Amino acid sequence: MNKPDASVHRSTISASIFPELGQRFRNVRKLTTSLIRNLEPEDTVIQTMPDVSPTKWHLAHTSWFFETFILAPLMPEYEPFDPAFNYLFNSYYNQMGQMHSRTQRGMLSRPSLSRVLAYREHMDHWMIRLLGEQSDTRVERLTGLGLQHEQQHQELLLTDIKHVLSVNPLKPACFTDVQMPLASTEISPIAFVGFEGGLQQHGHAGDGFCFDNELPRHQILLQAYELANRPVCNADYQAFIDEGGYRRSEWWLSEGWAWVQQHQVERPFYWSDQSDQEFTLLGLQRLNPASPVCHLNYYEADAFARWFGARLPTEQEWEYAASSLAIGGHFIEAGRYHPGPCESTEPQVLSQLFGDVWEWTASAYCAYPGYQSDAGAIGEYNGKFMCSQFVLKGGSCVSSQDHLRHSYRNFFYPSSNWQFTGVRLARTI
Amino acid sequence: MNKPDASVHRSTISASIFPELGQRFRNVRKLTTSLIRNLEPEDTVIQTMPDVSPTKWHLAHTSWFFETFILAPLMPEYEPFDPAFNYLFNSYYNQMGQMHSRTQRGMLSRPSLSRVLAYREHMDHWMIRLLGEQSDTRVERLTGLGLQHEQQHQELLLTDIKHVLSVNPLKPACFTDVQMPLASTEISPIAFVGFEGGLQQHGHAGDGFCFDNELPRHQILLQAYELANRPVCNADYQAFIDEGGYRRSEWWLSEGWAWVQQHQVERPFYWSDQSDQEFTLLGLQRLNPASPVCHLNYYEADAFARWFGARLPTEQEWEYAASSLAIGGHFIEAGRYHPGPCESTEPQVLSQLFGDVWEWTASAYCAYPGYQSDAGAIGEYNGKFMCSQFVLKGGSCVSSQDHLRHSYRNFFYPSSNWQFTGVRLARTI
Amino acid sequence: MNKPDASVHRSTISASIFPELGQRFRNVRKLTTSLIRNLEPEDTVIQTMPDVSPTKWHLAHTSWFFETFILAPLMPEYEPFDPAFNYLFNSYYNQMGQMHSRTQRGMLSRPSLSRVLAYREHMDHWMIRLLGEQSDTRVERLTGLGLQHEQQHQELLLTDIKHVLSVNPLKPACFTDVQMPLASTEISPIAFVGFEGGLQQHGHAGDGFCFDNELPRHQILLQAYELANRPVCNADYQAFIDEGGYRRSEWWLSEGWAWVQQHQVERPFYWSDQSDQEFTLLGLQRLNPASPVCHLNYYEADAFARWFGARLPTEQEWEYAASSLAIGGHFIEAGRYHPGPCESTEPQVLSQLFGDVWEWTASAYCAYPGYQSDAGAIGEYNGKFMCSQFVLKGGSCVSSQDHLRHSYRNFFYPSSNWQFTGVRLARTI
């Protein structure tokens, strides 16, 4: 929800890689527009709840980022596309001036989609020109940051349009040119993998890109623990429901139980009333028992864990367990846009840590010891959200693989369930 | 607000006028689509407040009316366009089944505008065919009613899209191919015309079409009164503001004063902060002091009258005074889409009674003695709204001239100000 | 709801009646305090919905009225009890300065009940002294008005405390020293009494006290009509419920149906879930089928009438039918505090027109032709509420008999159901 707009650290990209950056710029920007290939202009306008931003807004705001933080300050000859856009497409950078209210984003039919796409092309044109002309490392650093920002919005664009389409009784699909793959519906029981803990290093290492909230790398003390070999799947979660998961208060946080009662919740968001289908970016689809349960909020993840006799892992436990594994799995590049079942699950192998679904941790999103946010408006990217949210790890089926890191910290409010969020269990030994 | 969907009375259209009805059907339907000629598809989706319906919805709902009340029940070979539309585009006919929530109309990006236009064409095709084939008087009566219904929605479509565009900081115009005409900015003071009253007849006379709420014609007793020779103009209203109109409670109804304070109202809706411009269907335009003040709600109309030392007329007073005048003025057919100044105002001539702005009356919208609503779902058109609303008379710059009658009763809640609503003063002698 | 504080007209009370006024003052004021004889101090603090005022507030505000409009302006030697009370106990007289918010009245634990009672005694002391000293007719007129005002608040005090006690699961009684009388539970069917109508006089006649809204007396034209011989009783209303009264939309105003659905209404306010008991000022009591149905709002009254095949009477019809009858029935003086069944009902006699329950009319509360509100703050008593409310006639079991008149116009919003409000049917012949 409070995502976007990051800061870059320790990036020592040499001038020689400029052509690569230009190519990466083109690829990331092109991926964004490919996501709306099956949408109607009308789809791109609507805001179905305060957390959701219209597709059109995502397309414009990501361009606004390049204009505001790179082209306007660093390229004297740059000609703004439309001065009104600075007000309309600022998300939350108070230091960049007044902005249009977040909750009113769906009240704007103009600029039209075609004009927003023209705005994007304008920005692409000038950015490509800038990247070909200047060898300023600020340009490189900020362009890299702008692309990370754009990747975050690719994911948000999809989770938001999923919500928009879901409230429509016609249940239209976002992607009409993608088929849900045939997949196994069998799973083996959850097994736990043990870790000894001890004194460990935590946070981003190396000099590649990371957000400021992944720093500084610091020493932590871990007690021994176990982590589940796979995410909780739909079949597991159905068992919880069958035992009265949403009718018995004893497994729930106080806030969670209030949420269940207020909204009369009986099943995960996007599940059909009969619990046999779920709404996906490919339209209504049969619910696969072997796929990771998805669109749980923190309350549900926590209640399931307590019912199971386990708990959620801390972000330190998750990250340490993942540290020796390469980042791989089903990401946005796979073009599936929905989590799928594990292809093989062995008891002592951590599977599907990356991709498919973000995994809730028990860790409140807070500053690492010695944390410093960046200076200026860019510093509003992460630090000011360190309150009342929880950390998620691992990325989802609509995250970019090259956007993820072991130390990556996603964060959402405990009531949020419109992201691709699931759960992996942990236990204290 | 609770307009649409009427019932026909005493219509004795003979079979010989069928060709005329077919032509009228084509004309009315074509006028509707001409109104959106300068809009983008994105404009047609948005609902900026609960009273507003999206343009797309108006286009579809008017077609749904023909489908539901004529084609489906009366033409066996009719093939529905899309069964889901019955749920989506029912406005408020409880007897026709479940319907999509009014407040959620802006949450639907599909069906797209182009599909809604196809739905319209489908209906036009079948209706034209029906009108050419059947000589059933029910078909004629209901088709006449459906066209009255469509004309009401033409007006609502325009007042609703005006609101939609107004909340956009870009202030786009609905009509980019229309110019605000040059017009006089001079006015003469309001004069009053006297009427003796006495026992009179009130309500619809003759056997032409009318809505059920205009019947039965009945005798009334009128006391002597005076009616202003022209509507209140912007310059008159500015004088009220200048004397503290929105800062002093003594002229206001209790509800009205609460409304002023809650919303911190300082001027009419759509006036710019400097009170020199107003938002119109042609975009932001200079405010003409000689034009009728517009977009007042009942509270403002009533407070202005009390400040002036006058009052609002009753609907009986208004209708009796108008009874000898022909219906003429600036209606939607003039293609101006905004009220303009009087061309000449003589002290003893009632000018601009029709067209330009609806005129609030002091009469609560209620049943005439002996009122009977129609049977069945069509009976939900008018009678069930006879509570908490006030009657308005005369039509506006976006009403159809051939839709109006002397006995026509429009009605809105006292807080409503997004219609073209103005005020004409009255006095007890 | 927006009651209190009236203006006096044409009152030509001569100086010789001063002693009577003093006695009347004592009697009315004493009746007020007798109403709280069984309450705890804690009962007098609470505001259970915005329409309700705490008992303590009623006791203080009625005293504030005498202080503000009589003692402070007309008696130089008067010593205010507490200057802060002017702010705390002004109800809605904008012209008397700032006031404490109506919705926050229940947030005030101080002044305590005992201090409010001391405030009352202070006022009684000074008023008695004033009435013994001055022969100013303004004093007489305003004292008379203040007592009418106090009588209105006696009724509101009881309807408000009824609501306060009703929300308590302990269901305490307001009066523990009163027994519900044994009464017949048999009723005969409703019969209708015919009236010819014609040109009639309407409004207050004579030079006794009346509120400004009952004037001027004016000529009206009545069409022939019938009025039911008795109010609708609980048994009649149960039949409506049994036929799906709250489940079928066809009998309801649009606003009324929305109210039913929003609040999931299934029976009258204060009826128990099993519809065998009702909450009263004497605690939970058995529902008497023969007693007038009570605590209906306008929507329910109107829906019942439509289901029955009748309608609500206009205020003119009601008042004309009542004009030849003396005011009599069960009022507050009877000390029953709850409507009881008719003692005898003959088909051609209008029974229980007065007392027991207020009867909703179909007339929106509006100004009579030529209406003038009083000057100054006193003018805020009635006129500013002439919007969105309906007129009720006849008084209730908690109205004072000597407060009522044939021309008396009570008024409430159509959604209001916490007053003793019932229904008598009418029909057009």
Added chain:
Amino acid sequence: MNKPDASVHRSTISASIFPELGQRFRNVRKLTTSLIRNLEPEDTVIQTMPDVSPTKWHLAHTSWFFETFILAPLMPEYEPFDPAFNYLFNSYYNQMGQMHSRTQRGMLSRPSLSRVLAYREHMDHWMIRLLGEQSDTRVERLTGLGLQHEQQHQELLLTDIKHVLSVNPLKPACFTDVQMPLASTEISPIAFVGFEGGLQQHGHAGDGFCFDNELPRHQILLQAYELANRPVCNADYQAFIDEGGYRRSEWWLSEGWAWVQQHQVERPFYWSDQSDQEFTLLGLQRLNPASPVCHLNYYEADAFARWFGARLPTEQEWEYAASSLAIGGHFIEAGRYHPGPCESTEPQVLSQLFGDVWEWTASAYCAYPGYQSDAGAIGEYNGKFMCSQFVLKGGSCVSSQDHLRHSYRNFFYPSSNWQFTGVRLARTI
């Protein structure tokens, strides 16, 4: 906010201390009722915001705790005072059955204060009898827990009644028999005391009473840090305001800035508009520049720290720094009911860690590694609130000294500011 109702651990109270427990029971219970010595019955009814409970409710709920968890299950001959009270005075123990809604606590005028005090006496009588008769260690353990629970409610009773009285324009005092002591208004600048950190033990040690959330004691790793020698005082906070503290977004969390803007906050809660007085339990009093700033919420505490160039301490840092200091300071036993200035502040001595004001930490309230909540309804005391709240340390001027521990964890939502909450700064070295 979600306080009350704890669980006892490792308590090995021997039977020989029974007389002491009886005496402690009497003392704690007596202190509770002494707090309302200057209140009116009317004061004890009101709920001025959802977080606030009426005084009467606190008095009853603390008694309900003894009845529900001790007398009813463990003493067969116990006679309940009133069966309805179980529903009315259950706070949030879902496993103990249905309960009256928290937000409706202020809607109950009955049972009256005198009846609630009788309920307390009933409970005292039976508890004293039980403590004299039974030597069951469960009785001892649960009685100890009930007294801890009562002490928590003593604090809440006072913070809640402070809110109740504060909204009254009359600004009444809770204590009219207490004087604000004369005290120094001079302070020396904040100094910082350094700590080396390293591997340390954290959580409750020993076998005395503690709540389950203070366990298990576990090893932690602390980095080097500094802690301020004294709390932030009013003069320090005024400097923050003077530099635009509430007008500049850059120091605020995103949630905090939204809170400032939504409520137009300009100063701490309870400060007068001129910032020269503050509302206290002794009524309006002059603001002492040298006293700890109080009634800050987490957003304000965090923004102040960022403006200062420091940060909030973690709960581990606070507890470790405090571990060698005895618990002492101004608690409820001092009978001052308001934080006062430091009597002497030396740069290298941590002063006022305990008493006066609770100190916000940067630590989200969460489970310690290996945390287990108690079984049954008592287990709802702490664990289910481990979400979205922050830990506070040290106790306040209205906490009981013998209720506090070094390991004590208080917790509130970041927006809460009606408790006696202040701030002590920390820095990373």
